[in-house]
Amino acid sequence: xxxxxxxxxxxxxxxxxxxxxxxxxxxxxxxxxxxxxxxxxxxxxxxxxxxxxxxxxxxxxxxxxxxxxxxxxxxxxxxxxxxxxxxxxxxxxxxxxxxxxxxxxxxxxxxxxxxxxxxxxxxxxxxxxxxxxxxxxxxxxxxxxxxxxxxxxxxxxxxxxxxxxxxxxxxxxxxxxxxxxxxxxxxxxxxxxxxxxxxx
Amino acid sequence: xxxxxxxxxxxxxxxxxxxxxxxxxxxxxxxxxxxxxxxxxxxxxxxxxxxxxxxxxxxxxxxxxxxxxxxxxxxxxxxxxxxxxxxxxxxxxxxxxxxxxxxxxxxxxxxxxxxxxxxxxxxxxxxxxxxxxxxxxxxxxxxxxxxxxxxxxxxxxxxxxxxxxxxxxxxxxxxxxxxxxxxxxxxxxxxxxxxxxxxxxxxxxxxxxxxxxxxxxxxxxxxxxxxxxxxxxxxxxxxxxxxxxxxxxxxxxxxxxxxxxxxxxxxxxxxxxxxxxxxxxxxxxxxxxxxxxxxxxxxxxxxxxxxxxxxxxxxxxxxxxxxxxxxx
Numbered sequence: 429x430x431x432x433x434x435x436x437x438x439x440x441x442x443x444x445x446x447x448x449x450x451x452x453x454x455x456x457x458x459x460x461x462x463x464x465x466x467x468x469x470x471x472x473x474x475x476x477x478x479x480x481x482x483x484x485x486x487x488x489x490x491x492x493x494x495x496x497x498x499x500x501x502x503x504x505x506x507x508x509x510x511x512x513x514x515x516x517x518x519x520x521x522x523x524x525x526x527x528x529x530x531x532x533x534x535x536x537x538x539x540x541x542x543x544x545x546x547x548x549x550x551x552x553x554x555x556x557x558x559x560x561x562x563x564x565x566x567x568x569x570x571x572x573x574x575x576x577x578x579x580x581x582x583x584x585x586x587x588x589x590x591x592x593x594x595x596x597x598x599x600x601x602x603x604x605x606x607x608x609x610x611x612x613x614x615x616x617x618x619x620x621x622x623x624x625x626x627x628x
Numbered sequence: 629x630x631x632x633x634x635x636x637x638x639x640x641x642x643x644x645x646x647x648x649x650x651x652x653x654x655x656x657x658x659x660x661x662x663x664x665x666x667x668x669x670x671x672x673x674x675x676x677x678x679x680x681x682x683x684x685x686x687x688x689x690x691x692x693x694x695x696x697x698x699x700x701x702x703x704x705x706x707x708x709x710x711x712x713x714x715x716x717x718x719x720x721x722x723x724x725x726x727x728x729x730x731x732x733x734x735x736x737x738x739x740x741x742x743x744x745x746x747x748x749x750x751x752x753x754x755x756x757x758x759x760x761x762x763x764x765x766x767x768x769x770x771x772x773x774x775x776x777x778x779x780x781x782x783x784x785x786x787x788x789x790x791x792x793x794x795x796x797x798x799x800x801x802x803x804x805x806x807x808x809x810x811x812x813x814x815x816x817x818x819x820x821x822x823x824x825x826x827x828x829x830x831x832x833x834x835x836x837x838x839x840x841x842x843x844x845x846x847x848x849x850x851x852x853x854x855x856x857x858x859x860x861x862x863x864x865x866x867x868x869x870x871x872x873x874x875x876x877x878x879x880x881x882x883x884x885x886x887x888x889x890x891x892x893x894x895x896x897x898x899x900x901x902x903x904x905x906x907x908x909x910x911x912x913x914x915x916x917x918x919x920x921x922x923x924x925x926x927x928x929x930x931x932x933x934x935x936x937x938x939x940x941x942x943x944x945x946x947x948x949x950x951x952x953x954x955x956x
Contacts, residue, residue: 436919597883600879608872
């Protein structure tokens with residue numbers, strides 16, 4: 429499959445997954461409202477059950493989103509056949525972990541892999557390496573895309589696996605800065621370039 | 629300076645603000661009619677009047693906002709909460725003043741509408757989009773006048789808290805400890821919080837920008853012109869950046885202010901997640917807007933995104949939760 433077509437279907441898949449997460453959120457709103465018949469319900473064990481239930485609904489879609497990102501991010505590093513084998517291997521380990529230790533462990537693993545790969549992509553992008561391929565042209569856009577993807581995986585990893593970690597908030601701010609900077613770089617490459625020229 | 633001065637400032641705001649909001653309503657009605665006339669007949673004459681009315685309305689909104697700023701400064705100057713000695717041993721301050729943000733209670737919709745008017749004036753790219761948004765903003769002004777008027781009984785919750793404080797002071801009984809404790813929490817974690825001064829305004833400015841994206845998506849479907857996709861995208865960009873940053877800033881605030889309270893998967897948070905993922909989906913889909921049926925899918929997605937935005941805003945008023953004013 430051509431890289432262009434591959435990217436197109438990947439974008440459609442990502443769009444559909446994001447839409448599905450939106451639907452899960454709508455369900456959460458309706459369900460919360462339904463449970464609120466008892467005004468004190470959030471003070472009872474029911475609230476914990478509700479949180480677990482909502483997490484259990486959202487995790488599969490997060491996993492799918494990560495798989496889609498998993499296909500999206502390393503495509504910049506690997507050839508397509510290696511990419512498929514790499515994804516299959518990561519997915520295999522994730523599935524095994526889900527069965528052995530639960531979905532949070534599986535998600536944690538895939539997120540850790542994504543962070544590693546995306547950090548490599550970011551470093552190579554920053555160094556203007558020829559070893560990575562991007563759909564879009566332009567150094568700033570590529571840098572923005574790398575920052576954005578890295579920020580997203582860090583934030584999700586932080587929410588899923590590091591909620592009780594003492595560095596939770598510090599990691600949160602790191603992810604937030606990367607995401608926002610990534611957005612600005614991706615959306616306004618021209619202005620960022622002008623700004624950099626001005627600074628130099 | 630004290631309670632009588634605060635009451636006088638509140639009364640003055642109502643007196644000087646009420647005519648402004650009335651003029652906004654009248655001009656908005658005319659603006660709405662002209663917008664509809666332009667949409668139907670597409671005569672430049674209507675548009676020329678329409679844009680003048682939008683300028684006037686923006687000016688009125690800004691004038692009203694200046695009055696609100698003045699009132700908030702008066703609250704700061706006139707109301708001083710001096711904590712009882714026993715409470716001072718438990719908290720790090722001896723006294724507090726209210727630094728009330730300009731986007732709470734009945735001022736929320738006003739702030740959003742004012743930001744949207746400014747965006748429209750900055751844009752002025754396509755007459756048809758301006759006219760379409762002209763209708764939306766007329767509806768906004770009507771809703772503000774009848775349901776969320778910041779000049780009619782200004783800041784009712786803040787007012788009840790200030791009144792409660794001075795009543796307790798006047799009585800001089802034990803309730804003052806409870807009232808002071810409650811106010812300390814409200815002032816520290818809510819009104820004066822740096823998050824309160826960043827999280828909501830970022831979201832409201834994002835909402836204002838995304839109104840233009842919505843209007844452009846509607847016209848994408850009608851006219852099937854690439855220009856509308858470009859306009860939608862141009863305003864989705866700042867909207868999305870502010871939406872992302874604004875939403876994320878809410879997270880450490882929730883941890884700090886709500887601690888172990890039941891806030892995770894609260895309806896407003898679910899709504900915000902829904903809105904953010906839908907806008908992410910829209911931005912992904914529009915990369916290939918020119919392919920197959922992606923054009924209309926992108927436009928419909930942009931419209932659904934805006935519906936989710938309106939729903940998320942309304943959740944505070946229709947569904948119970950920690951963000952909500954509705955009690956179960």
